[in-house]
Amino acid sequence: MVMRKKATAQQEQWASETGEEEPSKQNHAQKVLNTVTGLVQSVRNRNVTENDSGDHHEILLHKEMAFHDAAKKDDVLAMTRLLEQKANINAKNNLNRTALHFAVAANKMQAVSFLLSHKARVDIADKHGLTVLHLAAWSADLTIVQMLIKAGISQKATNQDGMNVLHFAAQNDKNDIVEYLIKDLQLKDLNILDKKKRKPFHLAAEKGHIDMVTKLIEFELFTLEKDKEGNTALHYAAKNGHSSVVETLLEIWKENEIDEPNESGATPFYLAAGGGHVACAELLLHKGSNINTTTHDGYGALHIAAQNGFTSFVSFLLNNAIESNPEPNERNNPFHLALLNNHMEIIDILLERKYDINATNARQQSPLHLAAEYKNTELVEKLLIAGCDLTISDKQKKTALGTAARSNHILIVDMIIKAERYYGLIQGPNENSEQGDQEEILTFKQDHSSKTRLIRSALWNLAYKHLKPDEWKKMAQGWKFTEAQIKAIEEQWTGKESYKEHCHRMLLIWLHGVLLAKENPIKALYEVLVEMGHKETAENFRAECTNGSNTEAKKCCIS
Numbered sequence: 001m002v003m004r005k006k007a008t009a010q011q012e013q014w015a016s017e018t019g020e021e022e023p024s025k026q027n028h029a030q031k032v033l034n035t036v037t038g039l040v041q042s043v044r045n046r047n048v049t050e051n052d053s054g055d056h057h058e059i060l061l062h063k064e065m066a067f068h069d070a071a072k073k074d075d076v077l078a079m080t081r082l083l084e085q086k087a088n089i090n091a092k093n094n095l096n097r098t099a100l101h102f103a104v105a106a107n108k109m110q111a112v113s114f115l116l117s118h119k120a121r122v123d124i125a126d127k128h129g130l131t132v133l134h135l136a137a138w139s140a141d142l143t144i145v146q147m148l149i150k151a152g153i154s155q156k157a158t159n160q161d162g163m164n165v166l167h168f169a170a171q172n173d174k175n176d177i178v179e180y181l182i183k184d185l186q187l188k189d190l191n192i193l194d195k196k197k198r199k200p201f202h203l204a205a206e207k208g209h210i211d212m213v214t215k216l217i218e219f220e221l222f223t224l225e226k227d228k229e230g231n232t233a234l235h236y237a238a239k240n241g242h243s244s245v246v247e248t249l250l251e252i253w254k255e256n257e258i259d260e261p262n263e264s265g266a267t268p269f270y271l272a273a274g275g276g277h278v279a280c281a282e283l284l285l286h287k288g289s290n291i292n293t294t295t296h297d298g299y300g301a302l303h304i305a306a307q308n309g310f311t312s313f314v315s316f317l318l319n320n321a322i323e324s325n326p327e328p329n330e331r332n333n334p335f336h337l338a339l340l341n342n343h344m345e346i347i348d349i350l351l352e353r354k355y356d357i358n359a360t361n362a363r364q365q366s367p368l369h370l371a372a373e374y375k376n377t378e379l380v381e382k383l384l385i386a387g388c389d390l391t392i393s394d395k396q397k398k399t400a401l402g403t404a405a406r407s408n409h410i411l412i413v414d415m416i417i418k419a420e421r422y423y424g425l426i427q428g429p430n431e432n433s434e435q436g437d438q439e440e441i442l443t444f445k446q447d448h449s450s451k452t453r454l455i456r457s458a459l460w461n462l463a464y465k466h467l468k469p470d471e472w473k474k475m476a477q478g479w480k481f482t483e484a485q486i487k488a489i490e491e492q493w494t495g496k497e498s499y500k501e502h503c504h505r506m507l508l509i510w511l512h513g514v515l516l517a518k519e520n521p522i523k524a525l526y527e528v529l530v531e532m533g534h535k536e537t538a539e540n541f542r543a544e545c546t547n548g549s550n551t552e553a554k555k556c557c558i559s
Helices: 002-018 028-045 062-072 076-084 099-105 109-117 132-139 142-150 165-171 175-184 200-207 210-218 233-239 243-250 268-275 278-286 301-308 311-319 334-340 344-352 367-373 377-385 400-406 410-425 429-434 450-466 471-478 483-490 498-516 521-531 535-546
Strands: none
Touching (some): 062 099, 062 109, 076 109, 099 132, 132 165, 233 243, 233 268, 233 278, 268 301, 301 311, 301 334, 334 367, 344 377, 377 410, 450 498, 450 535, 498 521
16 A cells, blocks of 8 residues: 555656656657656746645655745745755655756756755756756756856766757757857767667757757768667658758758668658658659658558648649559558548549559458448448449458448448449440430439439338338349349348338339439339239329329439
């Protein structure tokens, strides 16, 4: 129980002082940044009173807590009074931070001066290895840095990630501090790799600090080296969209170095695509970057831009003649990725550019398979109108119709059957453009048109009140519905009378095709009913459809 309380108190202490979760629960790549920025923000923005309960400072005495709070607020009078009461000037909290850490982080000049004049220790690092010089390089003025160095602080100390004062100054764009360290103190030996094999130049490029990048180049502290993940400064700048830094770096990089891949095979151009940074990509392309480069997993710029939904970048790539023909059975091509992430604008662009909508992924699924599986009726409609191949089977030997039926996506099942019958009627989608008398816009969605209201109502009555269980199948077979289509309709189960809904759906699918063929549905169905021995039902159907008028059939059209 004691250990649990202590752990909870430590977590609360961290949250109180940094505004972040305990580092063990964070992504390690963010830990150092969160540590420093959280501390700085907390001491600058949080009002701390001497009457705080102390729950977050369990190892500090009350007067030591008050001393820390006074340092944060630059309250020298309170600090003087507390020292007279024998407060420990070097008292450390749970995170091993002293009053000097807080005063420096808050850039409180008087408090720092007071602490140094009273011989506060400058060599204490917190539990993450942060010294007060690191904090000064991040958030304080040059004057405080100079005060700390004059007080004898180690200039080469590193935190637990191997970052020193130059790393922190470069990362937070402290140009005057860098100039002081390099030009005045001649500390070029601070230009070392941290534990992630990053130099200050990498960090400045990553943050987009163009003045800092320029200064480091001036001091000959730039580097073409790669970090632990194979990224150069150019990778960092391109990934984060810092076009001014990219432009500056391209003046240093040789043409054959621009497309150097990192450990995953990503070039700076690919990383620019991953962030949708068109300006960076244009600069790289102008300098000779390969627009068609791919990573080790076979993904290229078009893949990552489509996956992340960067519409303008996708257009940029296509306008610059990127190779857009999908590889057979690749894991997922750009169309699949846009579909899986519901980026419909990108799908529209790819359709407009005549992208291959029949290319399959590693599971041999076409885009129509995925659209059916994910119940995306809008995309199913687009693909059907575009004339996608309806016969493609995936690795489980299922067509898109089978996928929709298995998933019980009734609307999509009916849409696909309509398309199969329509394209079978005109002998292929290419002839659609030659149908000069096609007055209505082609659609495979449900018909809600007022023009077909009467006949649709009559079909419902026929299905639910007149036809017997097996009769709808006989009608479907007579109208050349395939066995696969009939089976797909039958997949729906609503109980013992499911056949009524099956019949109704089949009749609406049939109606769609008849109207597109410019035939008279009332006459056609009347004749079928009479042939089946339902003379009275046929007469009632015709009367219900026309509502006493013979003009209704002429009004019927697809919507």
